[in-house]
Amino acid sequence: MSKAEILIIDDEPQIRKLLAINLESNGYKVLQASTGKEGIILSASHPPDLILLDIGLPDKNGHEVLKELRSWYNKAIIILSVQDNETDIISSLDNGATDYLTKPFRIGELLARIRAAIRRNNTDENKTTATFSDLKIDFTARTVSKSNTVLKLTSTEYNLLSLFARNEGRVLTHQFILKEIWGIAYQTETQYLRVFVGTLRKKIEDNPNQSKHIITASGVGYRFI
Amino acid sequence: MQHIISIALVLLVSIVSFLSAEIIGYKVVALLLLVTVSLLAMLFDILPVLIAAVLSALIWNFFFIPPLFTFHINDTEDVLLFLMYFLIALLNGVLTFKIRQAENKARDKEEKENTIKLYNTLLNSLSHEMRTPLSTIIGAIDTLKENRNTLSAENKDDLFSAIDIASMRLNRQVENLLNMNRLETGMLRLKKDWCDLNELIFSVIQKFTETDNHHKIIFAPDENLPLLKLDAGLIEQVFHNLIHNATQYTPENSIISIDATLQSDSCVISISDNGKGLPESEIQFLFDKFYRLPNSKTGGTGLGLSIAKGFTEAHNGKIVAENNKQGGAIFTVTIPAETSFINNLKNE
Numbered sequence: 001m002s003k004a005e006i007l008i009i010d011d012e013p014q015i016r017k018l019l020a021i022n023l024e025s026n027g028y029k030v031l032q033a034s035t036g037k038e039g040i041i042l043s044a045s046h047p048p049d050l051i052l053l054d055i056g057l058p059d060k061n062g063h064e065v066l067k068e069l070r071s072w073y074n075k076a077i078i079i080l081s082v083q084d085n086e087t088d089i090i091s092s093l094d095n096g097a098t099d100y101l102t103k104p105f106r107i108g109e110l111l112a113r114i115r116a117a118i119r120r121n122n123t124d125e126n127k128t129t130a131t132f133s134d135l136k137i138d139f140t141a142r143t144v145s146k147s148n149t150v151l152k153l154t155s156t157e158y159n160l161l162s163l164f165a166r167n168e169g170r171v172l173t174h175q176f177i178l179k180e181i182w183g184i185a186y187q188t189e190t191q192y193l194r195v196f197v198g199t200l201r202k203k204i205e206d207n208p209n210q211s212k213h214i215i216t217a218s219g220v221g222y223r224f225i
Numbered sequence: 226m227q228h229i230i231s232i233a234l235v236l237l238v239s240i241v242s243f244l245s246a247e248i249i250g251y252k253v254v255a256l257l258l259l260v261t262v263s264l265l266a267m268l269f270d271i272l273p274v275l276i277a278a279v280l281s282a283l284i285w286n287f288f289f290i291p292p293l294f295t296f297h298i299n300d301t302e303d304v305l306l307f308l309m310y311f312l313i314a315l316l317n318g319v320l321t322f323k324i325r326q327a328e329n330k331a332r333d334k335e336e337k338e339n340t341i342k343l344y345n346t347l348l349n350s351l352s353h354e355m356r357t358p359l360s361t362i363i364g365a366i367d368t369l370k371e372n373r374n375t376l377s378a379e380n381k382d383d384l385f386s387a388i389d390i391a392s393m394r395l396n397r398q399v400e401n402l403l404n405m406n407r408l409e410t411g412m413l414r415l416k417k418d419w420c421d422l423n424e425l426i427f428s429v430i431q432k433f434t435e436t437d438n439h440h441k442i443i444f445a446p447d448e449n450l451p452l453l454k455l456d457a458g459l460i461e462q463v464f465h466n467l468i469h470n471a472t473q474y475t476p477e478n479s480i481i482s483i484d485a486t487l488q489s490d491s492c493v494i495s496i497s498d499n500g501k502g503l504p505e506s507e508i509q510f511l512f513d514k515f516y517r518l519p520n521s522k523t524g525g526t527g528l529g530l531s532i533a534k535g536f537t538e539a540h541n542g543k544i545v546a547e548n549n550k551q552g553g554a555i556f557t558v559t560i561p562a563e564t565s566f567i568n569n570l571k572n573e
Contacts, residue, residue, distance in 0.1 A: 086416065086458065104396055174418075191419040191452050191565045198421060209427045209446070216428060219416065219458050 004118050005046075007031040009039035009065065010054035010080065015103075019052065022107050028114075036060035040068055050076040050118055055092060056083075063092060070096035076117035076169070080105075086219040090173055098170045099223065116169030116225050123168070130165050132213060132225065135204055137165050146204060156181065157200050164214065164224035173221040197222065231265050231273040232280060239284045251289035255310050258285055262314045266321035274322065278314035285310060346515050354398055354526050358391035365391075393436070397469075401528040404462060405514070408535040415459070415539060419452040419565060422485050422492060429464045430483070433472065440472050444483040453492055454563040459536040463544075466529040467496045467556050473525065474518070474554075475500030491542070492562055497555035502548040511546050533558075 006028050010016050013034070020030045031048060033039035036057045043051060051069065055062030062079070069077060079092050079100040089100050098117050101110060123130070130137045134147045142158055144151045153161065159181050164172070178186045178193055186192065201208040215223045238261045242254040249257075258281040266274045286296055290303050298304045365384040369376070376384075407413050423446035430442050464483075471481045475498045485494045503511070503518075510516045512534040515527040530546075537544045542560030549555045 104392075194419050194421050194452050198424075209423070210431065216424065218425075218428070218461065219418070 003027060003029040004050065005029045005031060005048040006114070007033065007039065007043055007048040007051045009033045009036065009051065009057070011035065011058050012054070015054075015080075019110075022111070023114075026111060036062070036065035039065060043069065043073060047073060047075070049121055050078065050114060052078050052080055053097075055079050055081045055088070063095060066092055066095050066097060075121050078113055078117060089220055090175075093171055093173050093176075093220070100171065100217075100220075112225075113169070116223075118169075120167075120169040130168075132165070132168070134206075135213060137162065144204070151203050153200075153203060156196055157203070160196055160200055161204065164222065168224050171217050171221050171223045177221065227269045227273040228276060231269060231277040234261055234265065235277050235281045235284065239281070239288065243288055246289060251285070251291075252306070254289050255285055255306065259310065259314060259317070263317050263321070266318045271318060271322040274318035275315065278311070278318050282307070282311045282314060343514075351398075351402070351526070355395060358394045358398075361391035362388050362395075398526060401526060401532060404532045404536075405528050408532065408539075413459075413535075413539055415456045417454045417456050420455055420457045420460075422450055422453055422455075422494075423447070425457055425461055426464060426483055426485060426494070429461055429468060432465070433468060437472055439477040440475065440479055440481055442468065442481045442483065444485075447486055450485060450487060450492075451564040451566045454565070455492075455540065455560065456536075459539065460560070463533045463536045463558060464494070464496070466533040467558070470529055470556075471496060471498045471500070471554070473522070474498075479553075487564065488559075490561055490564070491559050493557065493559050495555055495557045497549055497553055499551075499553040502552060503546060503554045505548070508546055512544070 004027075006023055008016050008019050008023075008030065010019070011034050016032050016034070020032060023030050031042055031046070033042050036059055039051070039053070051073070053062060053066060053069075055066075057065065062081075066077065066079070076098040077096065079089070079097045080103060081089065081092075081100060082103045092100065098120070099113050101113060128138065128140045130139070136145045136148075138144075139162060142162075144153055144158065144161060160177070163177065163180055174190050174193055175187050178189060181196075182189065182192060197214060198208075201211055201214055204213055205211050213224060215225060217223055235258070238257055242249070242257055246254060262274065262278050262281055265277050283296070286298065286307055287294060290298055290307060292299065298307060365388045369381065369384055426444055426446070430444055433440070433442055468481060468483075471479075475481070479498055479500050481496065481498045483494065483496050485492065487493070507518055511518075512530050513527075514531045516531075517525060517527040534544050537558055537560060540560045540562070542558060544559075545557045547555055547557075
């Protein structure tokens, strides 16, 4: 497989340099843009496999850049933000961001998110099975097995897991999950979600208190890896 | 509004006086009206008071000074009385107004001085607390750059971890400052949503176990705890600050235990340690802004606990620090919260 290409759109030269060094040394090809406009032009002429987008750009609001990119670009976009502002993060996820990181972040965390997001790019929408380390999901038979033992999941638990599995490496907001699983009328009923994530974790995680698959994005939603 | 009340009050006193004028005499009425104007002067702005003064003078002249129902005054003594009434009423209004203005000015000045004092403390504490980690970072980087080829691998590792610790410390200071600012400016709006308290506590603990291996943190969750409606972000910060505090003020290898239960309509979370405990005389100051225990080691601004208190109180909760009977300190957070036991949820 050829090197995956990552476009960094960030106005801070130091941050770009730091990211570029790390990404290149981890085998990625790096493109850089210092403004939203430049980033859009660059990605249009040469679509990368993943875009790291700083939401606080000087020339254009990062949210606008995100919307513009999403009108034609369908691979992963990870938002970098300095503000730990949940409303801001949720609105960028609603606008199609795949994932987000709040500055300052650990490089290890960034690389893990990038790997998960790129893996997601390469998965087939119509796949019939999916494997997540010890977990195996058969979408046709609607069965799940953990370390080769078939798990007994309720229908809602299965639907939830399958939604997560089809969106691996992507942060799903509470509203989105509730709408997909329970329907529009349940969009604010987060207690349902909490309960079912709890019961699902007990079944699929080695240690439900230290989830390896269903990761909580506090105040925002969940990410499945 | 003040104008209407002024006029109404003067009219009311006048009518009552007019009805009892035969008993009390018109000179006493003047005093009654003066008292009314003085009362208004204490409460209202200058303009309504002046209106009341002029109006009451005219009413007194027209309805009370003989001959009645004219502005004409026969008696020289009454003319003098009328002029004096007019003057006293006006002076009364103006003087009270001036006194109040002076009071306001003094209060503003005091407030400004307090703010300046606060900012000075903040700046002093900041410049120290930020420069210490900054000097570590700058120093370590200089050393690494200049001795690239001579430093042993072990020394390099030490310098890297010094930079790491110092930058995390800087980041924590910035976060504390931002949180303090949110509390101080009243910008804090709670975003309550259902949350799993056990999960929240585990996620806070995880952050510590990833970075701090010198303390043992124990938490045995109560599996029957219902979901609680809280602002998860703020509550996480409360626990984070309390646990961080425990790691800072107990010797290495101390045990920090966390307990979370539901008591009537409140969740009660306690964070206790087996350290040396709190000096009894200092407990009352622990949650004060910028307060740090005497002989604290460097690396704190004295904001952590006051933020924990602020965020808890934003939930109408309370936070108590005391010494455990078995030794060590115990911090107890009690937060009233809506609960949700969804046992009958359809799960098929």
